[in-house]
Amino acid sequence: MFGTFTAWCNSHLRKAGTQIENIEEDFRDGLKLMLLLEVISGERLAKPERGKMRVHKISNVNKALDFIASKGVKLVSIGAEEIVDGNAKMTLGMIWTIILRFAIQDISVEETSAKEGLLLWCQRKTAPYKNVNIQNFHISWKDGLGFCALIHRHRPELIDYGKLRKDDPMTNLNTAFDVAEKYLDIPKMLDAEDIVGTARPDEKAIMTYVSSFYHAFSGAQKAETAANRICKVLAVNQENEQLMEDYEKLASDLLEWIRRTIPWLENRMPENTMQAMQQKLEDFRDYRRLHKPPKVQEKCQLEINFNTLQTKLRLSNRPAFMPSEGKMVSDINNAWGNLEGAEKGYEEWLLNEIRRLERLDHLAEKFRQKAAIHEAWTEGKEDMLQKRDYETASLSEIKALLKKHEAFESDLAAHQDRVEQIAAIAQELNELDYYDSPSVNARCQRICDQWDALGALTQKRSEALQRTEKLLETIDQLYLEFAKRAAPFNNWMEGAMEDLQDTFIVHTIEEIQGLSTAHEQFKATLPEADKERLAILGIHNEIAKIVQTYHVNIAGTNPYTTINPQEINAKWDKVRQLVPQRDQALIEEHARQQNNERLRRQFANQANVIGPWIQTKMEEIGRISIEMHGTLEDQLTHLRQYEKSIVNYKPKIDQLEGDHQLIQEALIFDNKHTNYTMEHIRVGWEQLLTTIARTINEIENQILTRDAKGISQEQLNEFRASFNHFDRKRTGIMDPEDFKTCLISMGYNLGENEFSRIMSIVDPNRMGLVTFQAFIDFMSRETADTDTADQVMASFKVLAGDKNYILADELRRELPPDQAEYCIARMAPYTGPDGVPGALDYMSFSTALYGESDL
Numbered sequence: 001m002f003g004t005f006t007a008w009c010n011s012h013l014r015k016a017g018t019q020i021e022n023i024e025e026d027f028r029d030g031l032k033l034m035l036l037l038e039v040i041s042g043e044r045l046a047k048p049e050r051g052k053m054r055v056h057k058i059s060n061v062n063k064a065l066d067f068i069a070s071k072g073v074k075l076v077s078i079g080a081e082e083i084v085d086g087n088a089k090m091t092l093g094m095i096w097t098i099i100l101r102f103a104i105q106d107i108s109v110e111e112t113s114a115k116e117g118l119l120l121w122c123q124r125k126t127a128p129y130k131n132v133n134i135q136n137f138h139i140s141w142k143d144g145l146g147f148c149a150l151i152h153r154h155r156p157e158l159i160d161y162g163k164l165r166k167d168d169p170m171t172n173l174n175t176a177f178d179v180a181e182k183y184l185d186i187p188k189m190l191d192a193e194d195i196v197g198t199a200r201p202d203e204k205a206i207m208t209y210v211s212s213f214y215h216a217f218s219g220a221q222k223a224e225t226a227a228n229r230i231c232k233v234l235a236v237n238q239e240n241e242q243l244m245e246d247y248e249k250l251a252s253d254l255l256e257w258i259r260r261t262i263p264w265l266e267n268r269m270p271e272n273t274m275q276a277m278q279q280k281l282e283d284f285r286d287y288r289r290l291h292k293p294p295k296v297q298e299k300c301q302l303e304i305n306f307n308t309l310q311t312k313l314r315l316s317n318r319p320a321f322m323p324s325e326g327k328m329v330s331d332i333n334n335a336w337g338n339l340e341g342a343e344k345g346y347e348e349w350l351l352n353e354i355r356r357l358e359r360l361d362h363l364a365e366k367f368r369q370k371a372a373i374h375e376a377w378t379e380g381k382e383d384m385l386q387k388r389d390y391e392t393a394s395l396s397e398i399k400a401l402l403k404k405h406e407a408f409e410s411d412l413a414a415h416q417d418r419v420e421q422i423a424a425i426a427q428e429l430n431e432l433d434y435y436d437s438p439s440v441n442a443r444c445q446r447i448c449d450q451w452d453a454l455g456a457l458t459q460k461r462s463e464a465l466q467r468t469e470k471l472l473e474t475i476d477q478l479y480l481e482f483a484k485r486a487a488p489f490n491n492w493m494e495g496a497m498e499d500l501q502d503t504f505i506v507h508t509i510e511e512i513q514g515l516s517t518a519h520e521q522f523k524a525t526l527p528e529a530d531k532e533r534l535a536i537l538g539i540h541n542e543i544a545k546i547v548q549t550y551h552v553n554i555a556g557t558n559p560y561t562t563i564n565p566q567e568i569n570a571k572w573d574k575v576r577q578l579v580p581q582r583d584q585a586l587i588e589e590h591a592r593q594q595n596n597e598r599l600r601r602q603f604a605n606q607a608n609v610i611g612p613w614i615q616t617k618m619e620e621i622g623r624i625s626i627e628m629h630g631t632l633e634d635q636l637t638h639l640r641q642y643e644k645s646i647v648n649y650k651p652k653i654d655q656l657e658g659d660h661q662l663i664q665e666a667l668i669f670d671n672k673h674t675n676y677t678m679e680h681i682r683v684g685w686e687q688l689l690t691t692i693a694r695t696i697n698e699i700e701n702q703i704l705t706r707d708a709k710g711i712s713q714e715q716l717n718e719f720r721a722s723f724n725h726f727d728r729k730r731t732g733i734m735d736p737e738d739f740k741t742c743l744i745s746m747g748y749n750l751g752e753n754e755f756s757r758i759m760s761i762v763d764p765n766r767m768g769l770v771t772f773q774a775f776i777d778f779m780s781r782e783t784a785d786t787d788t789a790d791q792v793m794a795s796f797k798v799l800a801g802d803k804n805y806i807l808a809d810e811l812r813r814e815l816p817p818d819q820a821e822y823c824i825a826r827m828a829p830y831t832g833p834d835g836v837p838g839a840l841d842y843m844s845f846s847t848a849l850y851g852e853s854d855l
Contacts, residue, residue, distance in 0.1 A: 004205035004459045005095045007189035008103075012039045023095065024088045030060025031085075033698035037067055040102045062792040065094075073101050098127050103211045110167050118207065121214055122146065123603055125153045127816050131166055132220070142195055144172025147213075151179055154217045159182055169196050186212045230795050234819045236316050237849060243309045244321055250302050251327040258335045261287075265342035285661070288343075288682070299336060300690050303329055304697045308772075311701040312775045315708045320764040344679065351669065358667070360819065364434065367425045369593035371443055373498060378450055385457035400479070400559030402465040407560045409458060414491040419451050435703060438825050452676050482539040483561035488530055491573040496522070499576035507669065509593045517585050523579060533572055540565050596668050597695060603659045603671035610652060611676040614684040617646060621691050631713050632706060636699045643692045653685055698773060705776050719779050734770045737761075789847045796842035805839035 002023055010019040013032065016039050020026035027033045034045045046063045049056035069075060075097065082090035083395035097584065100114070109124070119134065126132040126149040134140045141147065147685075152161040158179050164172050173192035180186040189209045195201045211633050306329055309321055323329075369619040389401065403648075426444040430437050499522075507514045519527075540558075558564070660678040679693050706716055726742040735740065739762070740755055750758075762774040799814045800806035811820040823845065830839035 003191060004091070004189040004202070004208050005092060005099070007187045008099060008208050008212075009036055011093065011187045011189075012036055016040050020606055024086050024091045027091060028084050028086055029057045029063055030062075030080075030083070033064045034067075034269065036061060037064055037098070038099070041067075041071075043067075045850065054084060066079075067095075068098065068101065071101055073097055099204075099208050099211070099450045102213070104207060107211065107214055115207065118211060118214060122150065122210060124816065125150055125217075128153070128163075137203045137210065138200045141206055141210075142201060143169045144176055144192070144195075147176035147180070147210075148172055150210075150213050150217070151176060151184070155183070162327065162451065163623050180213070180216075181716075184213075184216050186216055230792065230799070230815060231795075231819055231822075233792050233849060234822055236312070237318075238819075240309065240312060240316070240318060240321075240821070243305065243312070247302065247305055247309065247321075247323060247326060250298065250305070251323065251332060254295065254298055254302065254332060255327070255335055257340050262339055262342050263634070265339070265345075265372055285664075289657070296686055296690075299332065300693050302332065303690075304693060307694075307701060308696055311704055311773065311777075315704060322765075340683075347679070354667070358505065359432065362503060363425055363429055363432070364436070364440070365503055367422065367429065367440060367444075369424050369498070369501070370425070371447060373494070374415065374422060374447060377415060378447075378454065381454055382450070384455060385454065397559070398465070399547075403480045403483070404560040405458075405461055405465055407480075407487055410484065411491070414457060419447065421446055430674060465829045478542055479558050479560045480540055482536060482558060483563070485532070485536050486561055486563040486568060489529075489536055490568065490571065492529070493568070495577055496575050497571065497578060501573065504589070506589065506593065507596075509590070509597060512586065512590050512593050516590065518585060519582060526576075526579075530572075533568060536568060537565050596666055599659065599663050599666060599668060600671045600673055603656070603663055604676075606652070606656045606659065606672055607674045607676035607678075607681060610656060610681055611684065613649070613672075614681070614688050617688055618684075618691060621695055624695065632699055632703045632716065636696065638704065639692065639696050639699060643696060646688060646692055653681065656681060688772075702771055702776060705773070705780055708780075710777075711780050716776070719776055720772070723775050733772075733776070736768065736770070739770045739775075789849065793846040796846060800842065803834075804832055804843070805835055806842045807838055808835075808840065811840075 006020060006023045009023065013019050013036055016035055018032065018035070020032055023783040031048055034048050038045055039044075048060045048063065056850075058080045061083045065075060065078070065080060075094075078094050078097070083094060104118060105114050107114060107117045107121065112120050115137075119137065122134045126134050126146060129145070129149040129152075129200075131151045132145050134146055145164060145166060148159050148161060148164055152159045159175065164175070171194060172194050177188045177190065177192065181188050186209075189212070190205060200711050252259055303477050303853070306321075306323075313319065313321055366645050389397075410798045423444060429440050434440065503513060506515065518598055624635070624642070631639075657678070690764065702716070705711070706713075711719075722742055722745075723734065726738045726745075728738060736759060738749060739759075743755075743758070748754075759770075762770050762778050797803070799810055808820075808824050811823050814820075815823065822839065823842075826848075827842060827845045828840040829835075832839075
């Protein structure tokens with residue numbers, strides 16, 4: 001790099017009769033640095049200080065740096081003190097900055113400049129050379145053929161290019177350097193051995209040396225200008241064709257994704273378990289959070305690309321683009337609407353299924369508990385009813401058996417309600433399509449069959465005992481009273497235990513408060529129940545007293561019931577134990593419902609702010625798209641700032657999504673504190689992003705139209721004022737009648753045919769409306785000109801040497817290879833009388849580039 005920069009500096013300093021030897025030493029006093037800037041700029045700098053002191057040197061260098069800064073160059077971390085101190089890194093950075101500003105920055109090729117412009121110039125000039133591929137300013141030049149190609153393209157007599165070999169880079173490089181120095185007055189700035197021996201040659205050194213070639217050959221010829229015009233037109237055509245292909249592919253991919261997704265959303269096959277349904281819900285959340293948002297962006301980008309393509313086609317006087325059948329923007333919007341319809345129905349179905357499974361799990365558990373209690377109660381009852389013990393019993397024993405049987409019948413009647421409850425729960429499980437209904441039905445049928453059998457056996461034993469009742473004379477009334485009071489009390493305790501252990505499901509604080517109130521009412525009955533328990537135990541104590549007093553031989557058992565005081569006390573203790581457990585369960589559920597209420601309010605507080613905010617932003621965007629404030633660039637800047645503020649609002653949406661997920665995980669299905677659902681917020685947010693992007697795209701297209709047509713800001717404002725005046729509905733769209741009235745007010749004399757012709761221009765798709773962009777395009781066609789087929793035809797005539805036809809070799813010589821072959825493949829053979837073999841008709845080709853608009 002030192003040698004290259006030194007040689008570059010000397011190539012200019014020699015014009016002032018001097019040079020430098022050491023780049024980091026010879027610029028320290030600032031004198032030669034100021035001289036170099038005067039030579040390359042052609043301007044006079046401030047008078048230098050001639051003193052030898054450090055302050056004089058710093059002053060001179062500062063004058064040079066100030067001059068560089070005055071040319072619009074930003075000097076980062078380069079100070080006069082570092083240059084005076086001989087800092088090699090800073091000195092090289094300063095020289096590179098000077099080279100960029102005065103040797104490279106002003107290079108302009110087509111629509112590129114500076115480094116990209118220089119690279120494009122090299123690519124254009126070396127394109128005809130098949131063994132040269134310039135892609136950068138380092139390894140693309142190692143074989144030396146790039147330098148030789150540049151010289152040969154402009155001065156073919158200086159180098160015999162056909163004798164050069166790619167595998168002999170030293171010869172190629174030295175040949176180019178020697179010829180450039182001898183014939184082109186370009187000093188030798190690079191060393192061939194350094195380039196060949198380095199894996200990646202210094203980019204800045206290569207750019208510096210190549211820029212000298214550019215300036216040496218900068219005189220453009222008339223044929224090159226004409227070729228550039230053709231290249232520009234062909235590039236537009238190629239770009240439009242690529243945009244059309246990209247639209248078709250993107251539309252096909254999006255429609256295919258929608259086609260695959262809708263069947264998944266329409267699948268309503270329920271799962272048997274809550275876990276499986278919750279997994280489906282999680283899959284749906286992943287779809288909404290991960291899979292759908294990129295497709296929303298693709299859909300928005302597709303509309304933007306379509307509008308941009310149509311604008312470019314109008315600006316270049318090409319026919320409007322009509323997508324393949326079924327791939328119009330409206331088709332995609334219809335398919336998208338079907339997708340969202342299926343999506344909404346799918347979410348509702350998922351939530352309903354989860355509610356159904358939750359209800360089923362609760363009922364199934366309740367069925368199992370009641371069935372287990374009943375089966376435990378019925379265990380052994382059939383055997384007991386089938387005993388024939390009364391056949392050998394004494395009279396007193398017979399009477400005791402009869403009374404015992406009467407007590408059993410009372411107990412049996414008390415259990416009738418539980419059997420009916422079991423059957424009712426089984427019926428409800430069947431109606432709700434419970435997946436394990438067969439086993440439930442089988443168990444319920446066994447219970448009902450057993451219940452019928454118990455009824456029949458009870459009736460049979462009762463009849464047998466009644467037949468022997470005449471043989472019975474005495475019975476212990478106290479045992480009977482004990483049995484009669486103990487049985488319902490025992491049933492009450494069993495019912496209480498069952499209720500205290502019964503699971504419950506609630507969704508609101510009011511519901512849990514209702515359960516708590518009922519529980520408190522139950523606890524209020526416990527003192528009376530305890531009195532009843534003590535009374536029953538008192539009967540048993542009285543029996544024991546009588547037995548002890550009268551020495552009755554009853555083996556210490558109650559012949560009328562199987563219930564004993566120990567069992568009553570045990571069940572009573574169990575009831576007292578279950579009461580605080582039930583208290584704790586209700587307290588925990590009350591806390592959970594309070595947390596659910598907090599989640600509802602937390603979501604509602606945000607949703608009630610975000611929902612109106614989105615609506616307000618939508619209305620503001622609508623006003624911005626209609627009103628005129630400042631230039632289009634000002635409006636575009638304002639809209640982009642507006643878009644940034646909207647995008648910056650995204651964390652609030654994400655936070656609301658997080659709150660919504662917490663609500664769904666808590667299985668909260670309603671929220672009385674807000675009318676907004678997450679679906680409303682999502683749809684509104686997506687519409688807001690799409691609307692701001694579409695509005696920005698419309699302003700960008702208006703800028704394209706204005707710049708392409710040369711329309712002033714005042715004219716654009718007049719167009720907007722006229723459009724707004726006749727846009728009576730303030731929708732940003734005029735119907736044909738309003739548009740016709742607008743044209744008449746502007747002085748157009750319209751007949752039906754003329755108005756139909758104009759409508760075919762502003763509404764090529766026959767939608768029955770006129771957008772503001774179409775209105776501007778039409779008005780700009782009336783006031784400005786663009787490239788026409790005649791201009792392109794004239795450019796081809798220059799390349800053809802003023803002939804009415806052109807040859808393939810002439811196209812390959814003047815145009816880049818890809819565009820030359822593009823023309824050759826599409827040009828028809830020339831059929832005029834002055835033609836020669838191989839002549840091509842560039843006139844009809846030029847006309848065809850612009851479709852029917854210029855015919």
